[in-house]
Amino acid sequence: MNSAVYLCLILLGLCTTIQGHHLEGHDDNTSANALKIYTYTAQFAVTLYKELSAASPGKNVFFSPLSISAIFSLLSLGAKSTTHTQILEGLSFNLSAIQEKEIHQSFHDIFSVLTRRDSQIQLDIGQALFLKEDKKPLQKFLDDIHGFYDAEILPTKFQEPAEAEKQINDYVEKKTHGKIVKLVNSLQEDTELVLVNYMFFKGNWKKPFDPQQTTERDFFVDQEKTVKVPMMHRMGWFYYYFDPELSCTVLQLDYNGTATAFFVLPERGKEKELEQSLSTCVLNKWAVHVSRHTANVYIPKFNISTSYDLKEPLIKLGIRDVFSDHADLTGFTGQPLKVTKVNHKAVLTVDEKGTEAAAATAVEAMPMSLPPTLEFNHPFMVLLYNTVTNSTLFIGKIVDPTEQ
Structure with missing residues (x-):
């Protein structure tokens, strides 16, 4: 009988945003490896988004495809045979077009770029493995996870569940x-391995919203439900695009530094059509077509938290054996293991904040004619990217901004 593995993925996004780059932009210092997996991770983001959205109708959706891809890629280092192949192919990697070593090297290079201390955004990312005290990892596995993912391995007394829970929760609380x-x-005594991935993101808008312009306005959750939300407001120059094929407006908002966000507002009644048509080609089209125009923009100020057990969605994506008695994870310790649960948590805060140096709202010259109004007052999508590595940091859907 395989012993238990518990995967935990923790994401924090503390966000604010406006104006600028395209997704494909990158600087001269970026390793080519960091861009090799962009297409695959973007495809995984879209695929998993559709699964989670379908499984949670009428609910907010928010998660980090980069975090999930990274922790399962790390997991694949301890997997063999069909289990190994299912993990990587389930993450949308085409193993006939990219070598496994390139995948792990790409994640290494992406994290190196994302965690640069000279960045104007704060992005803390890391992995940790809590391993039962009497288990010894294989040397090759140790070399791989240190070399590619800089992961910690922490001995843990899983035979004392309360003590193990405290150790893991204290670690996560500190890192986030x-x-x-x-x-x-509710850890079980037979748990032998807990994998934790965390991401803490905090950014400041290039052009912060003025809190004095934030007013309470209606947000139409659906045909029956309307809620009051604090709506941020700014009139000025923005990058946006109306997609006539998908009947949606795409607004690009930039952070200081190397992060940008896309807010996607479908016309009412067109939400399902947008989700069904979502693809990497669509994301690239939006990035190319946004252009600078004046607008009168309203965006809700909100704070949401999501929590998922990803076992069933990942099984639907083809990652099956790792959760069963057929799992081959003998690359960890040489002994049988299987994954019993995958926890993923994410938090997103959107407010007016900017940097201290940008406390005053800049005055922008605008045409005399009244600009169009873009009001995000019904369910919309949000995507956060790193503009250097093209990494999808977060993707989600805001159905009800008042739902915590």
């Missing part, structure tokens, strides 16, 4: 700056 508490609970 107190934003995620009590991540794990």
Whole structure:
């Protein structure tokens, strides 16, 4: 009988945004490897988004495809045979077009870029493995996870579940700056390995919204439900695009530094059509077509938190054996293991904040004619990218901004 593995993925996004780059932009210092997996990770983001959205009708959706891809790629280092192939192919990697070593090297290079301390955004990313005290990892596995993912391995007394839970939860709370508490609970005594991936993101808008312009306005959740939300407002120059084929407006908002966000507002009644048509080609089209125009923009100020057990969605994507008694994870310790649960948590905060140096709202010259109004007052999508590596940091759908 295989012993248990518990995967935990923790994401924090503390966000604010406006104006600028395209997704494909990157600087001269970026390793070519960091861009090799862009197409695959973008495809995985779209595929998993559709699964989670379909499984949670009428609910907010928010997660990090980069985080999930990274932790399962790390997991594949301990997997063999069909289990190994299913993990990588389930993450949308085409193993006939890219070598496995290139995948792991790409994640290594992406994380190196994302965690640069000279960046104007704060992005803390890391992996940790909590391993039962009497288990010894194989040397090759140790070399691989240190070399590619810089992951920690921490001995843990899983035979004392309460003590193990405290160790893991304290670690996560510290790494996420107190934003995620009590991540794990009800650990079983037969648990032998818990994998944790965390991401803490905090950015400031290039052009912050003026809090004095934030007013309470209606947000139409659906035909029956309307809620009051604090709506941020700014009139000025923005990058946006109306997609006539998908009947949606795409607004690009930039952070200071190397992150940008896309807010996608479908016309009412066109939400399902947008989700069904979503693809990497569509994302690239939006990035290319946004252009600078004046607009009168309203965006909700909100704070949402999501939590998922990803086992069933990942099984639907083809990652099956790792959750069954057929799992071959003998590359970890040489002994049988299987994954029992995959936890993923994410937090997204959108408000007016900018940097201290940008506390005053800049005055922009605008045409005399009244600009169009873009009001995000019904369900919309949000995507956050790193503009250097093309990495999809977060993707989601805001159905009800008042739902915590």
